[in-house]
Amino acid sequence: MQGPIKSHTQALRAAALTATLESISDAVLMLGHDWEIRYMNGNAERLTKVKREDVLGRNLWEVFPESVGGPYYRAYHKAVETNTAVTFEEHYAPLDLWTEIRAYPSEEGLTIYFRDISERRAREAENHRLAFYDKLTGLPNRQLLLDRLGHALSLSRRNGRPGAVLFIDLDHFKSINDTRGHDKGDLLLQQVADRLNDAVRGCDTVARFGGDEFVVLLEELGTDAAALARDIAAKLLQAFHAPFDVEGVEHYSTPSIGVALFGRENVSIDDILKRADLAMYQAKAAGRNNVSFFDPAMEARVSARAELETDLRRALVNKEFELHYQPLASIGGELSGVEALVRWRHPQRGMVSPAEFIPVAEETNMILRLGCWVLIEACGLLARWAGDERTAALDMSVNVSAVQFHRPDFVEQVMAVLKQTGARPDRLRLELTESLLLNDVESAIQKMLRLRELGVRFAVDDFGTGYSSLSYLHRLPLSQLKIDRSFIWDALKEGHGAAIVRMIVGLGKTLGMSILAEGVETPEQLSFVMAEGCHYYQGYLYSKPLPESQLADFLHR
Ligand SMILES: Nc1nc2c(ncn2[C@@H]2O[C@@H]3COP(=O)(O)O[C@H]4[C@@H](O)[C@H](n5cnc6c(=O)[nH]c(N)nc65)O[C@@H]4COP(=O)(O)O[C@H]3[C@H]2O)c(=O)[nH]1
Numbered sequence: 001m002q003g004p005i006k007s008h009t010q011a012l013r014a015a016a017l018t019a020t021l022e023s024i025s026d027a028v029l030m031l032g033h034d035w036e037i038r039y040m041n042g043n044a045e046r047l048t049k050v051k052r053e054d055v056l057g058r059n060l061w062e063v064f065p066e067s068v069g070g071p072y073y074r075a076y077h078k079a080v081e082t083n084t085a086v087t088f089e090e091h092y093a094p095l096d097l098w099t100e101i102r103a104y105p106s107e108e109g110l111t112i113y114f115r116d117i118s119e120r121r122a123r124e125a126e127n128h129r130l131a132f133y134d135k136l137t138g139l140p141n142r143q144l145l146l147d148r149l150g151h152a153l154s155l156s157r158r159n160g161r162p163g164a165v166l167f168i169d170l171d172h173f174k175s176i177n178d179t180r181g182h183d184k185g186d187l188l189l190q191q192v193a194d195r196l197n198d199a200v201r202g203c204d205t206v207a208r209f210g211g212d213e214f215v216v217l218l219e220e221l222g223t224d225a226a227a228l229a230r231d232i233a234a235k236l237l238q239a240f241h242a243p244f245d246v247e248g249v250e251h252y253s254t255p256s257i258g259v260a261l262f263g264r265e266n267v268s269i270d271d272i273l274k275r276a277d278l279a280m281y282q283a284k285a286a287g288r289n290n291v292s293f294f295d296p297a298m299e300a301r302v303s304a305r306a307e308l309e310t311d312l313r314r315a316l317v318n319k320e321f322e323l324h325y326q327p328l329a330s331i332g333g334e335l336s337g338v339e340a341l342v343r344w345r346h347p348q349r350g351m352v353s354p355a356e357f358i359p360v361a362e363e364t365n366m367i368l369r370l371g372c373w374v375l376i377e378a379c380g381l382l383a384r385w386a387g388d389e390r391t392a393a394l395d396m397s398v399n400v401s402a403v404q405f406h407r408p409d410f411v412e413q414v415m416a417v418l419k420q421t422g423a424r425p426d427r428l429r430l431e432l433t434e435s436l437l438l439n440d441v442e443s444a445i446q447k448m449l450r451l452r453e454l455g456v457r458f459a460v461d462d463f464g465t466g467y468s469s470l471s472y473l474h475r476l477p478l479s480q481l482k483i484d485r486s487f488i489w490d491a492l493k494e495g496h497g498a499a500i501v502r503m504i505v506g507l508g509k510t511l512g513m514s515i516l517a518e519g520v521e522t523p524e525q526l527s528f529v530m531a532e533g534c535h536y537y538q539g540y541l542y543s544k545p546l547p548e549s550q551l552a553d554f555l556h557r
Helices: 002-023 042-048 071-082 118-132 142-159 173-180 182-199 225-238 269-285 296-318 354-363 367-386 410-421 434-438 441-454 485-491 497-510 523-532 548-556
Strands: 027-031 037-040 086-092 097-106 109-116 163-170 205-210 213-218 244-246 249-251 255-262 290-293 321-330 335-346 350-352 395-399 428-433 457-463 480-483 514-517
Touching: 027 042, 042 109, 071 086, 071 097, 071 109, 097 118, 118 142, 142 163, 142 205, 142 213, 142 255, 142 269, 163 182, 163 225, 163 269, 173 182, 182 205, 182 213, 182 225, 182 244, 213 225, 225 255, 225 290, 255 269, 269 290, 269 296, 296 335, 296 354, 321 367, 321 548, 335 354, 335 367, 350 354, 354 367, 367 395, 367 410, 367 428, 395 457, 410 441, 428 434, 434 441, 434 457, 441 457, 480 485, 480 497, 485 497, 485 523, 497 514, 497 523
Parallel strands: 255 290, 335 395, 395 428, 428 457, 457 480, 480 514
Antiparallel strands: 027 037, 027 109, 086 097, 097 109, 163 213, 163 255, 205 213, 244 249, 321 335, 335 350
């Protein structure tokens, strides 16, 4: 009786096992020692797209001949030979599936569990794309660039083969966003990305760094790295020559490109990007649509500039500024007024020239506080002069920076200072530069007219050095043209200096303005400007700028 019971039990077990294997979510394949297929569940049928009855008893490699010698083949043989389980993920090319495999060797042969993980793989690939590629352009993003750059730097340090980072910023990109909307700006960025990609080798990285900034990473440049990088940068510039087609409208765009080379030197990712970025700013400063290479002097300049900015902030708090006044004379030598010139008494560096710190103050908007202080000081002195008949008729000229002038509340600010100090508006002359007047002419005229109503006058400073347009000069309520000193100095040399002075004098007179010659240093220059018909002059010949105490002596004399 034992035999039939045993075989009945075995049959029951086999049926239970089959039921289990049929119900699990994995595909299951059982192989004998000679790779013959002994069992296959329904999931395995569906996944491999073969019919059980066609393959049972047949050799696995006969059924799937394309897998012979491939990764499945090697993995299963290894499992059997070493009698250890193997787990792996593999792409099954004939059906374009990603599979996850677990194969267990046993006395009977090999049992393989596998499943389709294509969806998970696709999700992972998508997540990877989102994490490392820019959505708009499809280029590697900053994250991936940093990773590749780190790798490139350490490789180059080891093998000595140089590479380069090209930092690319589009010139005036903001204008397309502002005038045609962000979606058009996006279209331009996509086309720029394509052109940059087309201009370099497939193995180079073109990444979107952010906004309108792109970075190209060139590796393995060989011995003449600088020349090669220069050629590639020129090619990138050229890629912008043709107009872009932004929804049927031709749009011209240019890039500014900064290049930093790397090689054996130990330099961090941050440093190399900073260098390329600095060089890019240099390219912008040189007129845009340009390539500039990093050189160490740039770094020195930038840190000097940063130091100056910090010192300037401190100077405003510590009140390290003072005003000097340069006397202005009528052409006959009579004192007509003074120009207030700011001075910075730096605790360590001594006197710092305004030519050095005014531009920094303008870039950082610190000029707003500084300019206001200058105006209050100068108007304070003007108010004190009013009580003395020897000084009551003198004019006070004050320089106004574009940043100050273009503030919407500029007029109110000047009015407030006049009121606060009690200075006479008709003795105050504000000196504006030509470039300041070029910007937003209509609003400039309105502001000037409002102050003119109070009696405040205006002069154009350094006339001739900017790009004044004669078409609007006559519309501005100006009372004085100040001829830049470079023309006065050139006038007595060979060349066109004298002719230029003559032309400016003629122009000013036609427009009913008084003419002041700047930087008169010698009696010959004075005779010249007198002969040309200038009304006033200013310069070391008459007097240098003086601190207030010395100015008082000068006035008494
Ligand atoms: N070589 C030579 N130089 C002469 C002669 N006569 C006058 N100068 C210099 O020429 C500059 C005249 O001022 P600017 O053209 O308005 O040029 C000024 C002005 O643009 C700016 N600046 C000065 N003070 C202020 C201020 O309070 N506010 C603003 N926004 N800018 C200022 O800084 C510039 C330079 O000022 P400074 O160094 O004081 O330089 C002054 C003055 O010292 C001369 O005969 N020979």
